[in-house]
């Protein structure tokens with residue numbers, strides 16, 4: 211029989227420990243986000259549908275993006291035991307400079323659409339965290355504006371080579387003059403991918419007001435307040451006649467770019483140059499042999515060719531083919547610090563985050579991007595500790611199995627034959 215007694219008010223009082231309420235609404239909101247998915251939920255609540263969908267969406271059936279995220283979830287880690295890791299070092303050397311974490315911010319176009327602080331928030335947060343920030347050719351803050359937001363840290367510039375070559379060359383020169391140290395030359399956009407959500411939402415640049423957008427605006431007053439009371443939302447480096455993002459890309463991009471363009475750009479650019487959007491082993495090897503400084507295995511976050519290869523699946527083969535000394539970076543689908551750890555274990559020198567950064571931005575401007583970085587940092591550190599490693603260099607392929615739900619049949623067959 212359990213003995214019962216009257217409740218003791220003193221014991222009850224000891225249990226009652228109320229936290230001081232957080233009066234700063236933005237901080238309260240961001241503190242409640244424990245994962246990047248949580249930030250996405252907040253972002254969706256606060257951002258007009260067309261802007262959120264432009265960010266969150268991908269091309270056609272969005273299979274490339276879904277599969278890339280799935281591939282990271284299908285990781286099995288293999289921890290070592292009784293290996294003390296009282297501290298972990300998450301820093302890396304990448305492209306001739308330091309980064310405090312094994313990820314940087316990927317280039318994203320039209321960033322002030324998501325939240326008015328845009329690239330300034332991204333570059334400022336990157337500066338505070340000691341990681342590189344990449345400005346897109348289609349950015350909404352100028353090269354010099356980004357430099358001012360991140361004056362002492364590392365800025366990278368993403369280049370699209372456009373039909374009007376002189377525009378691209380001029381931007382390259384300007385980024386070099388402003389002290390950007392790395393150029394990411396994106397090559398997976400000969401034409402725009404079919405972003406169906408944008409079409410369905412009637413999303414255009416500049417954004418148009420329709421009855422639907424006005425109704426959708428009612429529960430999102432802060433976004434509209436920001437939009438209407440801050441400088442006009444426009445491309446900082448390009449002039450445009452308007453249209454959907456797809457129409458705009460199609461008008462600006464040149465489907466005939468080739469290795470000849472790479473040669474011209476290399477002559478113009480004094481810093482490091484990496485090719486972004488590489489999607490097979492042969493191109494990786496060719497680019498290494500051409501003497502570029504590195505590649506980004508990427509399918510553009512699933513926004514270009516749908517059903518493209520999953521970069522994370524390509525990674526081990528590419529690393530094997532190009533050898534240990536060539537810089538291989540990876541993006542698409544990273545939503546958790548553990549994804550970054552898995553990528554490094556399988557041979558990535560560095561990773562880039564696109565939407566993870568933009569969800570933070572939409573959830574709370576600069577502080578939201580700080581929150582994204584803090585969440586990923588703590589996930590990276592915790593995963594490393596639980597694996598029993600204290601530095602990124604200790605991570606090796608044996609720490610990770612890629613579960614095989616999405617492995618291409620041809621590769622599985624080849625491996626079976628070899629066995």
Ligand SMILES: Cc1cc2nc3c(=O)[nH]c(=O)nc-3n(C[C@H](O)[C@H](O)[C@H](O)COP(=O)(O)O)c2cc1C
Nearest residue numbers: 265316317318319346396510511542543563564565
């Ligand atoms: C809204 C948005 C805009 C983007 N704009 C560009 C761009 O202008 N140039 C570019 O090279 N990549 C662009 N990307 C692709 C990112 O650089 C990156 O490859 C991709 O977001 C990585 O996938 P993730 O979002 O799953 O992290 C964009 C991605 C998003 C989500």
